[in-house]
Amino acid sequence: MAIPTSKATSKVKIVYDSDEDTSEDVSTTFTICDILRMIAGLGLIWCAMSKFFAGRWLYTPFHSSAAKAFGEGPQIPSHWAGRELPLPFTLNQLSQYTGKGDEPLPILLSVKGHVFDVTKGESFYGKWGAYRKFAGTDCSNLLGYSMWDMSALGKKCSHDLTGLNGKEMERVDSWYKYFSKKYPEIGYLVEE
Structure with a gap:
């Protein structure tokens, strides 16, 4: 056949x-x-x-x-053009930059007092993102917890790191390094 x-x-x-x-x-x-x-x-x-x-x-x-190799870091977005960086932010001012408002403002977050523009990570930090809790504030204290520690979910965000031990501070430092490599640093936190 x-x-x-x-x-x-x-x-x-x-x-x-x-x-x-x-x-x-x-x-x-x-x-x-x-x-x-x-x-x-x-x-x-x-x-x-x-x-x-x-x-x-x-x-x-x-x-x-x-x-x-050429030493390029994250690029500063165009909406910060014409401003002298780094910019000072109070926590109240920072809270306006969550990506949840009517105006299309950038999404900012702070780690150890350093303010990063995380707008390009909107799917993570924006209105529907899994990490939206970190947008518009400084949650450095929560970055000290292990990612498997579910008790951190119920804790309040704070930039105060005084209660953290050595291992927790290492975690916060590693998050700071991560954000500084991935997102442009555009400002710093100041007291109100």
Whole structure:
């Protein structure tokens, strides 16, 4: 019985030579469609691995390392253009920058008194973000808790770090380093 073949499928030809012991001659033919499927599959695998390891769908290996090599930090957004940075903020002023108001104000948060513009992370810190509690305030005391410590959820945000032990201060310092690498620092907290 003959099996119909089309041009879009691979052809595999196995030839058995009866004069020799079990030697096989295998020939494979790939069409353009097969090659495009393989490239698309590799692209999908690359995107999935990028999302898993780098946190974004399309990781370009030399893009971020080139910026770090030339000492570029996070770029200051255009809505701060024309202002002399760093800007002083009181906690009351900072509370206006949560991304929840009617006006499209930037989203700010403070770590250890350093104010960062986290607007590009709106999906995390904006109106519907999982970390919206941190927007418009300084929650440095909560950053000292382990991420698995659920008791921190019921605690109040504060910039006061006096009650933290050494390990908790290390966590706060590591969060400060994280924010300073990822988001532009545009100001600092001042007492009211």
